[in-house]
Amino acid sequence: MASLIQTLAVAEYLNFRHAAKALGAAQSSVSARVKALEDDLGILLFERHARGVRLTDAGRHFVEQVTVGIDQLDHAVKTASMVGAGRQGRLRIGICALTSGGFLDQLLSKYREVHPGIDIDMTEGTARKTMMQLRADRLDIVFVAGAPEPPDFHARCIWAEPLIAALPDHHPLAGNSAVAWPDLSGETFLVRHGGTGPQAYDHILLRFAGNFSAPTIQRLDVGRSALLSMVAQGFGITIVGAATSLMPASGVTFLPFSDELEPVPFSAVWSPFNRSAALRNLLDLANAMERQVRTG
Structure with missing residues (x-):
C-alpha cells in the first residue's frame, strides 16, 4: 500500500523530490519504493529526466486504475467505520x-x-x-x-401502558369514569388475529376464568382501525393499551379498568x-x- 501511495504522489507532482516532501518521506525512500514496484510489475511507470519524470502510457493506465481502487478502499474503510459506530447501516x-x-x-x-x-x-x-x-x-x-x-x-421491559376498555358511545357503561371486569360479564369481545390480538384473547380468558360467565370472543382478521370501527357500530367491545386511545376513533369511548392494578408491560427482545x-x-x-x- 505504501508503494502505491508513493507512486500516486509521484504521478501527481511528476517530481520525486516534491512528492517526497509532500509525503514527509525521504526522496531516496520514495525512489526506491517506486523502482521496486516497477520491478515487481515488470513495466516502466515513469520516464526519468533531469527536471523530473513523466508517466509512460502503461504508467498512466496503472495510476488511473489504482486511483479508482484506492478511492473504493477508502470509501469501504469509512463506511465500515460508520457502521461500526452505528452512524450508518x-x-x-x-x-x-x-x-x-x-x-x-x-x-x-x-x-x-x-x-x-x-x-x-x-x-x-x-x-x-x-x-x-x-x-x-x-x-x-x-x-x-x-x-x-x-x-x-435477551428481553427487557421498555415501557408499560394501562389497559383500556373500548366501548361504543351508546353503550350503557360509556358514561362511567371507569369499568371493572364484572361489569363486562356477558359482553361480546372483539379481538384481532394479528398484532396484540392473541395477548388480548388470552388476557380476557384469564380475567373471566372461574370468576364470571364465559365471555363471547370473536376473533377477526382486521386491522386496528377496522376493529375500532366495528366497536363504534356496536358489534362488540374490546380491550386495548392506553396508546390506542390516542387514535382518532369516532363513536368509541375509552374507559380505564378500576380492577387492573398493573399496567401492561411491553418488552424488547433481541439476540445476545x-x-x-x-x-x-x-x-x-x-x-x-x-x-x-x-x-x-
Whole structure:
C-alpha cells in the first residue's frame, strides 16, 4: 500500500523530490519504493529526466486504475467505520402495533432524528410471528406485549401502558369514569388475529376464568382501525393499551379498568449474539426515554 501511495504522489507532482516532501518521506525512500514496484510489475511507470519524470502510457493506465481502487478502499474503510459506530447501516424491527404518539412511536421518531444514517425496516405481526423471524435472523429486535423470558434471547421491559376498555358511545357503561371486569360479564369481545390480538384473547380468558360467565370472543382478521370501527357500530367491545386511545376513533369511548392494578408491560427482545451498534444505540435510547418517563 505504501508503494502505491508513493507512486500516486509521484504521478501527481511528476517530481520525486516534491512528492517526497509532500509525503514527509525521504526522496531516496520514495525512489526506491517506486523502482521496486516497477520491478515487481515488470513495466516502466515513469520516464526519468533531469527536471523530473513523466508517466509512460502503461504508467498512466496503472495510476488511473489504482486511483479508482484506492478511492473504493477508502470509501469501504469509512463506511465500515460508520457502521461500526452505528452512524450508518440498517435496523430490522418487528412490532405488534405502532400508535401515533405512543412510546414506541416517539422512540423510533427520536432514533431517526439522532441517527439519520440508519435505514429502518419495519415488520408488523403477532408476537409469535415476529419472534420466529427473529430466530431466523430476519429481524434485529422485536417489541412485544408482555414480559417474555425466552431462554435463547435477551428481553427487557421498555415501557408499560394501562389497559383500556373500548366501548361504543351508546353503550350503557360509556358514561362511567371507569369499568371493572364484572361489569363486562356477558359482553361480546372483539379481538384481532394479528398484532396484540392473541395477548388480548388470552388476557380476557384469564380475567373471566372461574370468576364470571364465559365471555363471547370473536376473533377477526382486521386491522386496528377496522376493529375500532366495528366497536363504534356496536358489534362488540374490546380491550386495548392506553396508546390506542390516542387514535382518532369516532363513536368509541375509552374507559380505564378500576380492577387492573398493573399496567401492561411491553418488552424488547433481541439476540445476545447481535453486536450491531445500531441496535445498541436503539436500546440505549429506549432506556434513557424510559427513565425520563419514570422520573418525569
